[in-house]
Amino acid sequence: MDEQKARLQEIVMNQARFIEAVYRFDSMYNSDYPDGNEAATISQIKEAHENFAGFGDTGEFTLARKLIGQTAQIDFILRHRHNQSDKPPPIPYSSNLAEPMRQALSGISGITIGLDYRGELVMAAHEPLPALGWGVVAKLDLAEVRAPFIRILGYWALFAILLVGVGTYLFYRVGSPIIRQLQASEADIKTTLNSIGDAVIACDCNSFITRMNPVAENLTGWRLEDAMGKPLPEVFKIVSSLTGETVASPMEKVLQDGVIVGLANHTDLIARDGSRIPIADSGAPIRGEQGQISGVVLVFRDVTEAYEKEKQLRESEARFRNLYLNAPIPYQSLDSDGRLISVNNAWLNTLGFTQFEQAEGKWFGDLLPESYQKLFQDRFPKFKERGETHNVEFEMIRADGIPIQVSFEGRVSRNNQGEFVQTHCLLTDITEKKQMEQQLRQAQKMEAVGALTGGIAHDFNNILGSIIGFNELARERLDDKHPVKSFLDHVHTGSLRAKELIAQLLSFSRQSDSTKTSLLLEPLVKETLKMIQATIPSSIEINPHLQGTSELTIHANATEIYQTLMNLCANAAFEMTESGGQIDISLEQVELDESQAQKKMLTSGDYVLLTVSDTGPGIPPENLNRIFDPFFTSKPVGEGTGLGLSVVHGIVKDCAGQIDVDSKLGQGTTFRIYLPLFHDQERESSSEVADESHASPASAVILLVDDEPTLVELSQAQLQLLGHQVIAHTESRAALSYFQENATAIDLVITDQAMPHLTGLDLIQKMRLIRPELPVIVCTGFSQSITPERIRQLGIQSLLMKPILKDDLHRAVQKALQKEA
Incomplete structure (x- = not known):
């Protein structure tokens, strides 16, 4: 009976270690199984168990786990020999049934004689499976164990004198069926081992092979009878797939530490024929009744297909990563605190960074003007909750401090629990678009004002003509000492100012008479600068930069260009009257390509660039968009009409040109005027020839x-x-x-x-x-x-x-x- 106990215990321990090895392997390589790696292990054990009918007349293996609920229960995993249901009913954990399994689930390893799940008295070896929280039991009905010995005792009473001889005879004749049953059980274990889909090799503590299933034979190229008793490294040769160097067998680590060990990634098995097979492997200790290690079981599989899929996945990830990094549209991701965790190259270029490390971890609000930071702080939580946002426009500050206008599109990603993970946002630099829109609005505004001016000019001039004309007639009929004469003089002066104002309005709207000719610009600029120098304070210095510009020709009206330059210089001088400063005037020929011309709403080609810069106080930012508006002026009352720059704008536009302005407070203002270069040999100078005087003709x-x-x-x-x-x-x-x-x-x-x-x-x-x-x-x-x-x-x-x-x-x-x- 002791021999039977030992044999049962050895079998149940081997079975337990084998199940644990399968589970460890599935934990490492079958985590993507639909219901998890535990379900993968159950599936394989059940598949193997289908080929196992039990041993002896009543012997069988049972596998169970403890379910915790309102009432703790023992849940059997495998089909019972004595109950052919695929899913045996659970038994209350507090019941007196299934005592051996209760011992196993309590973490106790050993031999027990007690009631099984049927209520039958059995001899059972039980072993816990700590890694799974399961228990495994190998058992025989006690009646089957005792039956031969009861017959022996009967013969002993009748034939006491022949006790030794007959007892010996009966032991071998009657005990041998039990031994055969245990041998059959061993055969069933072999059948189970051979049914496993992964390769399995078992070794003793000296690294000699003791078992091997067909899958292992197929992968290694060794038959079991050839490999039996050979050292494991001779059959199981493994190398690094990256370097080709020999990899230490996991068996050594298992024997040394007594724990389950897995192979590193990129390991190849060298088969007997020299071929290399990528494998995934784990090793687990085989323990005896007292917990001592009696060997090692290795479980491994061919992962060629898995590696190929992994390679394809890496290549796909690399392609998408490259696409992401080099996409032409700036992309960024923020964490739950609004800090940058990912950006692409277009984002770095747009925001003026050279590498991601400069921006990594930055709070997004730090990239915004101060006026936008509080807005971002308030709206980011709403964005995370809502999950998406579209066409949001705002200002950002580049790393070099330059502000840009951007349009923003964003979504958030969430995990399976619906919790926020990160944002996925696209930024579009719309700075140039906004500038062009502003230029278009300005042009439309000027066009509208021009149309209004033209509409009222005719009627207003008729009215003003009557006032001026009749006033002149009245003044001629009065001598200089007449008390009314001074009043009429004031009417005349005011009327002339009104006439000049209308002329400026018409010039601004380009609806006055304007005859254009081919015009050398350098002589006109020099002539104009002489006039300007004579009218401004000596504390203001004028610096012309006209070298190499003598041949630059435009198609324009000389008087209008003179008026343009006079207005710009007069405005600059006015702002520097008290502080002094300098005005720089330059001419140069430039070529605008399609992109540059489009930004300035011009056609591509050659232009003359007239630049007027001053070192004055600069124009306040809030006034920059209004300086070309008619009647807008920052001068004191009585100092200006607000039409000077409006007229300049109209003259430049009438010449198919463009005027730009840059200004910084405390540093000065620069006006840049682009006028099309005129390629014509016939030119007229800027000076007008005075009309010759003629005698008055006779009455007509x-x-x-x-x-x-x-x-x-x-x-x-x-x-x-x-x-x-x-x-x-x-x-x-x-x-x-x-x-x-x-x-x-x-x-x-x-x-x-x-x-x-x-x-x-x-x-x-x-x-x-x-x-x-x-x-x-x-x-x-x-x-x-x-x-x-x-x-x-x-x-x-x-x-x-x-x-x-x-x-x-x-x-x-x-x-x-x-x-x-």
Whole structure:
């Protein structure tokens, strides 16, 4: 009976170590099994158990675990021999049944005689499985164990005298079936071992092979009968797949430390034929009844396919990592505290960093202006809760301190429990886009103001013309000592200022008469600087930088370019009146490519860059976007109209150019004007040739046409004072009828342009059909249809802009009549 106990205990211990080895292997390499590595172990044990029917008439293995709930229970894992149900019913842990299994689940190893799960008295060897929290039992019904010996005792009573001989005979004759049953049990264990899907090799403490399953035979290339008794390193040769160097067998570590040991990654098994097979391996100790190590079991598998998948995964990760790092759009990830944990190269370039370590761990708010930091602090928790945000625009500060405008798109990732992991955000630098939008808004605003100016200019000039003209007539009828004369002088001065203001408005809106020619810019700049130097304080120094610019030519109006330069320098000088400083003026030729030109809303090509810089106090940031607005001025009341820079803007735009401004408080302001380079050999200088004086012609018959009765009355009186005979009409069709009847009697026609029925140009064309050489003067307060080219085509002698002063009218009449003569 002691021999049976020992044999049962050895078998149950080997079975326990084997199960633990399978579990350790699954823990390391089957963690992705659908229900976990424990379920993987159960699956393999059940599969092997299907080929095991038990031993003897009643012998069997049972495997169970303890379930903790309202009532603790013993949950059997394997199908029972005496109960063919795939899932045996659990037994209360407090029951007196299944005593051997209760001992095993309590962590006790040994031999017990007690009731099994059926209530039958059995002899059982029980062993705990600490790694799993399970227990394993190998048992025989006690009746089967005792049956031979009971028969022996009966024979002993009848044949006492033959006790020794007969007892010996019976021991071998009757005990041998039990031994055969245990041998059958051993065969069943072998069957179980052979059913395992992984390779298994068992060794004794001296590293000699004792067991080997078919999978191990297939991988190593050794048959069991050839490998049995050989040293493990001779059969199980392993090397590093990276270096080819021999790797120490895990058996040595198991025997030394008595623990389960796994192989390092990238280990190859050298098969008997010399082929190399990537494997994953673990080793576990085999312990005896007293816990002593009696050998080692190795469990390993071919991981060629797994390694290939891992390689493909690494390559895929590398591709996506490379795609992420080199994506053209800036990308960043933040942790739950709003700190940077990942950025790509585009992000580094956009924010001015050279490597991630400079930004790693930074709080995102530190990259924002102070005014945005509190906003980020308040909104980041809401972003994490909501999970996404779109098209958020804000300002960031680059590493070099330069502010940029960005657009933000973001999402968050969460774990299986729905908890926040990190953000995934895209940033788009929209600085240039915002600048272009600002330029477009400015252009649209200027266009709108220009349209408004043109719309009111005609009516306003007519009104102002009446005031100026009749005031001039009244002043001429009074001597200098008349008390009213000084009042009329003030009216005249104010009217002239209003006339100048309208002229500036029309110049700003580019609806005044502007004749452009090819113009050498350097002589004009030098001439203008002489005028400026004479009008500014000596504490302000002017530094021209004009070397090598003598041939730079533009297509523009010389007076307008002069006015542009005068306005810019006058503004700079005004700001430095008290402190002094310097003004730098430079000319250079530049070439703008498609990208540069697009940013400035220009076409690509060659440009002349006129730069005016000063060392004054600078323009406050809040005023930069308004300096070109009409009537905006930072000067004291009475010091300026607010039209200077508006006029400059209009002149530059009319020349198909662009004006930019940079300013920093305390450092000064720089204006850059880009004007298209003009490639034409015919050039005109900036100076105007004065009109030659001529004697007044004799009295002439003048046909005067204007739809404003007041202006007709005024012009008629002025012309009559000059000695001319005036025939006046306020309706263009009536004037045409009169001319058709008296064409030869008319010496000169003076007509307004904007009239109902027939405009001034229409009227002239019809008159010229009758008399082609007819001298004509056209007056207008505003008309987009009158261009210098149209004037030349129609042979018009003069174009007068309302309001018209008496002297201007006199000179125009003289000029027209002289050419006629």
